[in-house]
Amino acid sequence: MLNRTEAPQQHSIQDIDLIQPEVLTFDNGLKVFIFRAAEQSLIKAEFVFNNLFASEENPLLNTCLSSMLKEGTSSRSSAQIADDVDFYGAYLVPEYSYDHSSITLYSLQKYVAQVLPVVQDILTDAIFPEAELATYIRNNKQSLQVSMRKNDYVARKRFYKALFGDTRYGITPTEEAYDNLSREDLISLYRKQVQPQNCTLILSGGVTDEILALIQDLFVQNWPNTADASTQTAPTLPAFEGKLHIEEREDALQSAIRIGIPSINRTHPDFPALQFVNTLFGGYFGSRLMRNIREEKGYTYSIGSALASLRHGGFFTLATEVGVDVTADALKEIEQEFNILNDSLAPEEEVALVKNYMLGTMLGSLESIFSHADKYKSVYFYGLNLDYYKRYTSTIREMTPAKVQEIAKQYFQYDKMYKAVVGKL
The missing domain is CATH 3.30.830.10 (Metalloenzyme, LuxS/M16 peptidase-like)
Incomplete structure (x- = not known):
């Protein structure tokens, strides 16, 4: 019988054991790290890409690429992509950070075979329709106009500029930069960046051998590299002045x-x-x-x-x-x-x-x-x-x-x- 008048004993936290992944590297350069949990009915598949930049760094192009990945392929409109994912109770979300972009799928194990082909279609055949790009530019310019009236946004903008100058870490959007976004530049970046040789797949949850076979079919056999390998170069950071x-x-x-x-x-x-x-x-x-x-x-x-x-x-x-x-x-x-x-x-x-x-x-x-x-x-x-x-x-x-x-x-x-x-x- 538990004696509730006595406090439980305290124990110091010792070393924390973390699970080592299974590691696979395929002929097309795709690296896969697998974290299995047989009791899980959920699968998380996170495709992570190194951000690539032109000689003049333009992180806005990378953020636009990430945001618009789901806006259509040759065979699916943005609405069809959303419907195909939602029908099976799955969730597909693109994310952007300074150094990496990713697109992550959450799906029940039993529906993975139905939704993974949608991801494969996005990673191999995104078309960035002009109408969706125009909407993206208009919405973000309006958001920027609102943000520029907020003191915390302006302070943050000044801060990053002072620390990192005109690099991927220091540049923040302007209305002119949004106006200069073009579909041609997006497609050019997409064809260089969204390649298996530039991708790391973190696969976790109820991963089975059948799911791995499906991954190999969709993202190895049917995902060839179509551009030369590119590497992420280090930005040249300015001299810092505290003031x-x-x-x-x-x-x-x-x-x-x-x-x-x-x-x-x-x-x-x-x-x-x-x-x-x-x-x-x-x-x-x-x-x-x-x-x-x-x-x-x-x-x-x-x-x-x-x-x-x-x-x-x-x-x-x-x-x-x-x-x-x-x-x-x-x-x-x-x-x-x-x-x-x-x-x-x-x-x-x-x-x-x-x-x-x-x-x-x-x-x-x-x-x-x-x-x-x-x-x-x-x-x-x-x-x-x-x-x-x-x-x-x-x-x-x-x-x-x-x-x-x-x-x-x-x-x-x-x-x-x-x-x-x-x-x-």
Whole structure:
């Protein structure tokens, strides 16, 4: 009989075991990583492509390509593609990030044979109809006009431009750039980028040998490379200058604040420790920034910081919106928090709390086979393997107040950061 008057025993989180995938590489260059779960009736098939760029980087073309993949093929209209997928209760979603584009299918195991041919049709015969492209351009120009009136969007735009200049990481859309999109350029990029030799397939769920045979038939035998192999080149990033940029808006009720600096990515040995310091500083609801700026001062509803890993770099960013009457005070408090982080040791209790939070979050994120696949994907595209997570958990467990201060002094220097304020100061 359970004695509910006694609290359960606590146990420290030890090493976390992650599932290794089966790996297949086919003659056409397609790489497949398989995460099987026999008890699952759901299949997730994620086709991931390296983004390719022209000599003048234009990430807008890549985002347009990703968004319009489902807009029609020679044999199916966009409506037919939607109907063919919806009829079987499946879900097909394209996604775009700075370095990769993907299209992911979620389907019940028993209907995979009916919906995978739709994906194969999209990956081999998308036509990007002019009418759908015109609609895409019109809708996104209207959204951009709305966004440009929002202080947080403008601050973010200034921030990325300052960190990454005119590269895939720094360019944001303009109305002129949307007007310059052409179907010919889309098709040219599609024919170079959407190739099996440029594709990685992450297959997870109730994967059977029959499904693998279907994958081989559709995406190996019937998906030849039709262009020479291309590689993703590294962008040439500009010299960074930390400074304060203020954009006054007379009618502003709130000021958007964006602060940050270029930083390391997941391949750097300091990255897990830097994640720890960021979490303590502004990376979760109980962070120092939230306690001070939100709970104690009441300057904002939300404030937070993040560490972003990119294939060719990374960055630290802090973002919030505050009332225009407290903008200057908020900036002073943020600077003070950076100084405290650098100048004094964090309490042992705070370090222990962040350890438990991060290790618990890591453990809680592995609720299914699909989570294991996502964890693998997060390291694979950086040339890493699952040993990364052993190093990660070991680093988190070994963090001390002195290590927190050491990392903060190296990566969290407020005076070296770029600060964008859009509103009033």
